[in-house]
Amino acid sequence: MYRYDEFDAHFVSARVDQFRDQVQRRLAGDLTEDQFKPLRLMNGVYLQLHAYMLRIAIPYGTLNARQMRRLAHVARTYDRGYGHFTTRQNIQFNWPRLKDIPDILSQLAEVEMHAIQTSGNCIRNVTADHFSGAAADEILDPRPYAEILRQWSSLHPEFSYLPRKFKIAVTGAPHDRAAVQVHDIGLQAVRDADGNVGFRVFVGGGLGRTPMVGRLVREFLPEADLLAYSEAILRVYNRYGRRDNKYKARIKILVHETGLEELKADIEAEFAEIRDGVLTLPASEIERITAYFAPPAFDVAVGDEAVLEAAIAADPQLEAFAARNVHPHRAPGYASLTISLKPIGKAPGDATAEQMEVVADLAERYGHDEIRVSHEQNLVLPHVRRRDIPAIHAALAEAGLAEANAGLVTDIIACPGLDYCALATARSIPVAQRISERFASPERQREIGDLKIKISGCINACGHHHVGHIGILGVEKKGEEYYQITLGGSADENTSVGEIIGRGFSYDEVVDAIEKVVDTYVGLRETPQEDFLAAYRRVGDQPFKEALYGTA
Amino acid sequence: MTARLYRAGGFVADEWTHLDDEAELPAQGAFVVPLARFLEQAADLPQGLRLAPLVKAGDDPASLAGHLAALELVVVDFAKFSDGRGYSTARLLRQRYGFAGEVRASGDVLLDQIPLMRRVGFDAFAVVNEPTIRALEAGHDVDVPLYLQPAERAGEVPAGARSWARRPADAQLS
Ligand code: HEM
Numbered sequence: 083m084y085r086y087d088e089f090d091a092h093f094v095s096a097r098v099d100q101f102r103d104q105v106q107r108r109l110a111g112d113l114t115e116d117q118f119k120p121l122r123l124m125n126g127v128y129l130q131l132h133a134y135m136l137r138i139a140i141p142y143g144t145l146n147a148r149q150m151r152r153l154a155h156v157a158r159t160y161d162r163g164y165g166h167f168t169t170r171q172n173i174q175f176n177w178p179r180l181k182d183i184p185d186i187l188s189q190l191a192e193v194e195m196h197a198i199q200t201s202g203n204c205i206r207n208v209t210a211d212h213f214s215g216a217a218a219d220e221i222l223d224p225r226p227y228a229e230i231l232r233q234w235s236s237l238h239p240e241f242s243y244l245p246r247k248f249k250i251a252v253t254g255a256p257h258d259r260a261a262v263q264v265h266d267i268g269l270q271a272v273r274d275a276d277g278n279v280g281f282r283v284f285v286g287g288g289l290g291r292t293p294m295v296g297r298l299v300r301e302f303l304p305e306a307d308l309l310a311y312s313e314a315i316l317r318v319y320n321r322y323g324r325r326d327n328k329y330k331a332r333i334k335i336l337v338h339e340t341g342l343e344e345l346k347a348d349i350e351a352e353f354a355e356i357r358d359g360v361l362t363l364p365a366s367e368i369e370r371i372t373a374y375f376a377p378p379a380f381d382v383a384v385g386d387e388a389v390l391e392a393a394i395a396a397d398p399q400l401e402a403f404a405a406r407n408v409h410p411h412r413a414p415g416y417a418s419l420t421i422s423l424k425p426i427g428k429a430p431g432d433a434t435a436e437q438m439e440v441v442a443d444l445a446e447r448y449g450h451d452e453i454r455v456s457h458e459q460n461l462v463l464p465h466v467r468r469r470d471i472p473a474i475h476a477a478l479a480e481a482g483l484a485e486a487n488a489g490l491v492t493d494i495i496a497c498p499g500l501d502y503c504a505l506a507t508a509r510s511i512p513v514a515q516r517i518s519e520r521f522a523s524p525e526r527q528r529e530i531g532d533l534k535i536k537i538s539g540c541i542n543a544c545g546h547h548h549v550g551h552i553g554i555l556g557v558e559k560k561g562e563e564y565y566q567i568t569l570g571g572s573a574d575e576n577t578s579v580g581e582i583i584g585r586g587f588s589y590d591e592v593v594d595a596i597e598k599v600v601d602t603y604v605g606l607r608e609t610p611q612e613d614f615l616a617a618y619r620r621v622g623d624q625p626f627k628e629a630l631y632g633t634a
Numbered sequence: 635m636t637a638r639l640y641r642a643g644g645f646v647a648d649e650w651t652h653l654d655d656e657a658e659l660p661a662q663g664a665f666v667v668p669l670a671r672f673l674e675q676a677a678d679l680p681q682g683l684r685l686a687p688l689v690k691a692g693d694d695p696a697s698l699a700g701h702l703a704a705l706e707l708v709v710v711d712f713a714k715f716s717d718g719r720g721y722s723t724a725r726l727l728r729q730r731y732g733f734a735g736e737v738r739a740s741g742d743v744l745l746d747q748i749p750l751m752r753r754v755g756f757d758a759f760a761v762v763n764e765p766t767i768r769a770l771e772a773g774h775d776v777d778v779p780l781y782l783q784p785a786e787r788a789g790e791v792p793a794g795a796r797s798w799a800r801r802p803a804d805a806q807l808s
């Protein structure tokens with residue numbers, strides 16, 4: 083993984099000192115809250131319902147054991163013993179005190195972590211496929227490019243006061259696990275016929291109150307042009323993006339209002355002015371950054387498969403775990419493992435300090451010291467030997483981390499909602515917990531199969547409800563929480579925005595409604611292999627409407 | 635509230651006076667006028683009268699392209715510090731149109747934004763905000779002189795191996 087050199091180490095620690103100074107000037111009254119706000123957001127500090135919240139970047143979701151242990155330390159020392167992993171591959175602490183935050187940041191800097199640009203109207207933490215560098219279907223590891231983008235976008239002097247936040251995601255595989263089409267810029271690495279690396283570039287995807295799927299603006303952007311082209315997009319957005327209404331300020335609205343062709347022409351014109359200039363990436367630099375992400379030395383041994391099979395035959399829990407949480411790896415004898423942060427009835431994405439330490443230990447012992455955070459709010463050990471899976475499973479089980487539900491109905495994404503968030507109109511975590519309890523039976527979950535439920539506590543859509551196979555949006559109606567259900571959303575290479583099925587349900591009714599939707603799907607699918615999306619796309623919403631609202 | 639003019643090295647007297655659209659143009663002196671008025675009147679100026687444009691967020695600096703060679707000053711206005719369009723304006727003036735005169739930030743200019751403004755090409759700051767004036771007077775520089783992208787300020791040099799990293803020529807990694 084990427085390691086800081088002297089420059090990076092200075093950069094991050096000097097930024098901590100800078101923020102310490104800003105906090106002092108705020109406390110001394112030299113900065114108003116209005117003036118302080120973008121500065122603290124630049125450093126990941128939100129003001130929430132009960133307290134400040136600190137959001138720490140885990141660039142493209144990759145971290146090592148030492149970093150995970152430091153997060154555990156922060157959770158234990160400055161928070162209430164746990165942290166919350168988010169859909170943007172960050173971690174949030176909900177209870178730090180403002181005066182402690184500079185200290186937390188300097189402790190993170192020691193392990194090459196920071197909170198820079200995890201909030202605010204700037205270019206946010208760049209996200210990537212959580213199986214990068216491991217997945218069997220990958221064309222190339224997108225993380226070197228994510229790292230280059232992370233660096234270029236850090237404290238960018240021209241783009242630190244954009245109309246609104248700006249999110250970039252990168253994938254290196256044809257099957258998109260990074261939801262690139264719902265990002266402001268989505269990049270899909272590809273190779274041309276001669277083996278040259280380039281990107282398919284999508285612009286203007288986003289969720290929030292106006293969900294939009296990104297539009298393809300470049301079929302093949304040569305890798306050398308990555309920064310120059312990104313700069314062109316950002317400049318067009320910075321100059322022309324709307325600033326009169328924050329709900330219309332994302333680049334998706336600019337794409338929509340300007341028209342794709344005209345905007346594309348604007349971007350290309352800007353790019354033509356700056357291409358072949360200082361931002362062109364030299365091949366040697368790409369190589370140098372790529373070398374940091376070289377795969378570990380996989381030791382391939384024969385007989386590994388037999389060891390795992392034998393253990394599976396003897397242990398039904400392990401069998402369930404292997405069936406759901408183990409993913410194909412490019413190296414023979416290896417797998418990527420999902421560590422579910424969705425135990426039945428618990429808050430999605432939460433992990434205790436002790437659990438973080440267990441994961442750190444396992445990564446060191448069995449996983450080439452690598453851990454990932456997925457946008458589905460789970461953790462991943464990307465490189466483990468298949469023969470070690472039984473031992474890892476046993477250790478996870480002891481720590482309450484062995485839920486065999488990756489990709490199943492209880493693997494729910496939920497935003498913080500009314501329990502923490504100042505903008506929320508409804509609870510979302512408790513809804514996730516109740517749905518999870520309703521479908522607790524492992525047999526039933528496996529019978530239902532792959533299903534993505536996503537819940538947001540307000541229209542800002544942090545829980546990605548628009549792109550859930552089943553999406554749930556909490557709204558407020560006459561002082562009561564109501565939940566709107568959308569069906570048919572997806573965030574993969576065939577991204578689609580879900581459609582609202584009908585009137586919403588109360589907090590008490592919503593779990594029954596979800597169960598009806600799920601049962602309806604199971605009843606009408608042609609084969610157990612026909613997943614929810616395929617079935618929904620085949621039959622439409624009518625059967626679900628009937629199940630929910632009767633035939634009238 | 636009158637603005638105080640800061641350039642590298644300290645506060646200096648400002649020889650330019652702001653005029654709005656209505657105010658009559660004196661026969662002599664140095665005046666900053668809104669962009670549209672500048673474009674109308676720049677063509678035939680009497681001897682002894684100097685004009686500089688005030689470019690607001692949303693104004694297109696391309697309209698100045700033909701005038702820049704003869705210009706001493708362009709003022710870029712920040713009605714709100716959080717409106718970042720002025721950063722692109724300054725950068726275009728330097729990068730695209732090769733303007734070599736003074737690019738001055740005016741309006742809601744605050745201490746913590748000045749390092750960014752310098753990097754996109756501003757070299758003078760008309761400051762109204764009291765704490766910012768105090769901090770600048772005390773020599774409180776909040777810049778972190780390590781940058782991860784090329785920009786417009788003269789005198790920056792590559793830092794280390796990366797083609798995109800920069801630092802001021804005179805700053806050491808200490
Ligand atoms: C608790 C404090 C939070 C606040 C105040 C907050 C605020 C917001 C707001 C205002 C938006 C809408 C932006 C727009 O449409 O322009 C948004 C979108 C989003 N947030 Fe959050 N959020 C919070 C937590 C989270 C968490 C915990 C996650 C991850 C689990 C998250 C991930 C996202 C994502 C993925 C989007 C949608 C991106 C898009 O609009 O394209 N947020 N958030």
Ligand code: SF4
Pocket residue numbers: 497498499500503504505506507538539540541542543544545
């Ligand atoms: S979706 Fe709404 S309630 Fe949920 S975290 Fe985002 S802003 Fe808060």
